[in-house]
Amino acid sequence: MIKGNSNRFQIIKVVAEEPESGYIAAYARVSSREQALHTHALEQQLERLKVAGATLIIYEVQKGKKDDRPGLLYTMSLVREKKISEVVVTRLDRLGRTVPLIRKNIAVFQETEVNLRVLDQLIDLKTPQGMFTINLLASLAEMEVDQLSERVRHGKQHSRNQNAACACVPFGYRVEGIDYQLDQVPFLCLLDQRPENYQELSEESDITKLPGITVAQLARNCIDIFLTTKGLSKAVRVISQKYGIGRCHSKKNGNDKIFHWTPAGLKRWLLNAVLQGHTVYNQRRITPTGQRKQNSPEDWDIRLNTHTSDRLLTEQEAEEIKQIIEFNASHLGAALLNYDASNPDTYSPYAYLRSLVYCAECRSKAISKSRESTDRKRRYSYYACRHVHKGCNNLKGTRKELIETAIISHLLQQSVALQSTDLNTPPQPIGSVPTKSEKLQKLEARLSKLEEITDTDPELQGLKQKTRQQIQEELNPFSARALESRSVKEIIQAGNNLVIWHTLSADDRVLIYPRLIDHVTIRNGSVESVVLKD
Structure with a gap:
């Protein structure tokens, strides 16, 4: 039966x-x-x-x-x-x-x-x-x-020739005609901002009388939360706590307007080129069996700057998001992020060392460990070989603060060596406060002359702003904007005093050190070598 x-x-x-x-x-x-x-x-x-x-x-x-x-x-x-x-x-x-x-x-x-x-x-x-x-x-x-299928392909090609928006849009957008536009429809999802009479307002039929934010504003707030938390799971947690998001099985794409994130979904959304003002075709293909497969990014058809006035992300923010996701993906493990609310840093103090430390004896990647002191008043964090007592003779771990000191010392030595080969820059003694460079002096002189002109011409104001940014990059060689345009050699050369390296925050170290250091080798409690990238 x-x-x-x-x-x-x-x-x-x-x-x-x-x-x-x-x-x-x-x-x-x-x-x-x-x-x-x-x-x-x-x-x-x-x-x-x-x-x-x-x-x-x-x-x-x-x-x-x-x-x-x-x-x-x-x-x-x-x-x-x-x-x-x-x-x-x-x-x-x-x-x-x-x-x-x-x-x-x-x-x-x-x-x-x-x-x-x-x-x-x-x-x-x-x-x-x-x-x-x-x-x-x-x-x-x-x-x-x-x-x-052939007729569908011809139709899609016609749309692509017009740079038309795709039918499936990411959250925060809608399609008007053939163009992407930010979705300005009110989205009433205010768990932590709801008014005292929210229960009475649930019966209100006129949506304009209700407090709320638009879909586009909500999408931008999600981006800001990720840039602050610097972690997919952590961002989803904060978003859920703020807006009261429950588990949902019905979300398929941005068209259904269901506000629900998973870490994987948030990652795909943040990396979507539509948020940067571009249109992308050929991201997926349909197999002969009807399944959808992701194409390699090299095969994507990207049309740049199709809706620049309706972008959610700037180029700098998009690059920062990409770097954060790539760093977190390659540095998985416990204690990567800082969960202390009183500490403004997102990453833990030694998060930048992940995937950089190797055993000098067997060349395997070292692992992070910790132990308490004999009086149980302190906890030591160190790196040790993963194969200790399994054939490797590197028996003693190396404290993380010693590794950091060795890295800073090596970077300072390299900075002095680079300065000695630069005929235009006199060498500075280690630990001294550097004098103003010739470039900085010229930029300050240019800004002084520009400030004397009181004309409100937009081009003049733009030139003033650009000059101010260039001065800030010279004063702070480790700012995110300055790092984008500098080579490894230029970054090391800029760090020519001890104060700069010791005042870096945990987030700054995550941004800077992986760009400079290829790997560090340790042996029996000490650092054997610090190898920089080319």
Whole structure:
């Protein structure tokens, strides 16, 4: 006895009691939920199958090119186990839209001697003409799908020639005509900003009277939270605490306007080029079996600056987000981030050392450890070889503060050495406060002359702002903006005094040291070498 059941993928309906000759099973399928809910396609299939004598009906909402449709797999399992005497479908493409898939299923019917009836094409495997007709119609069905795919490709190419926005938009955007635009629709999601009378406002029909922010503002706030927390999971936690986001299974893309993030989803959204003002095509492809696969970024078709007035991210912010995600991905482990609310740094003090420290004995990557002092008043953090007592003779760990001191000392020595080879810059003694460079003096003189001009011309004001930024980059050689344009040699040369290195925050070290250091080797409690990048 086959029992009826239902789930979100397939529905099995028992129409009549099991006859002596076994159930006559029917399989029905529609391609989309819209067809199932807003048309009579599914209803008509079910009625025709019932009239055709089906006593067990299996139906589902799935695309025909997929091989792993649960309803079809279940139907074919009944055929293999000979629990049914016959299968009825309305059209041959219900069994699949590719010749190999249809022939594979037909072979099962032939092996088990379970009959197949196709109503529209008057196919019956019991007749001599059945097999011939099936092969012919399967080929025609595949040709029809190929022609449809070709028409879709031509339509997509026409849209790309116009730099048109894609139908699926990231959260924070909407499509107006063929253009991306920031979504200014109010989004009432204010857990920590709700008014005292929020329960009364729940009955308000005029949305303009309700407090709230727009979808675009909400999206920008998510970006700011990530740039502050510098961690995907941590950002999702803060967003959830602020806006009261619950777990949700229905989110498919930005079009559904459901505000729900997972760390993986937030990562994909932050790295979406649409947020930077660009349009991207060919990010995914459809395989012959109907599955969606991600293309390599080298194969993407990127159209730059298609909606610069509606961007959520600047180029500098996009680069910073990319660096944060790449750093966190390559430096996984406990205590990467700082969770002390009183400490303004996002990263823990020695987070920058992750993936940089190696054992000088066996050349394997060292691991971070900690232990308490004998009086239990202090906790020491150190790096040790992961193969200690397993064949490696590097038995003693090296304290993290000693590694940091060795790195700073090496960088200072390199800075002095670079200065001695630069004829335009006199060498500075280690630990001294550097004098103003010739470039800084020229920039300050230029700004002084520009400030004397009181004209409000926008170009003049822009030149003043640019000069101020250049001065700040010279005064602070380790600012994020300055690091973008400097080589490793220039960064090291700029760090020519002890004060600069010791006043760096934990977040600054994460930004700077991995750019300069290739690796550090340790042996029995001391640093053996510090190797810089080229």
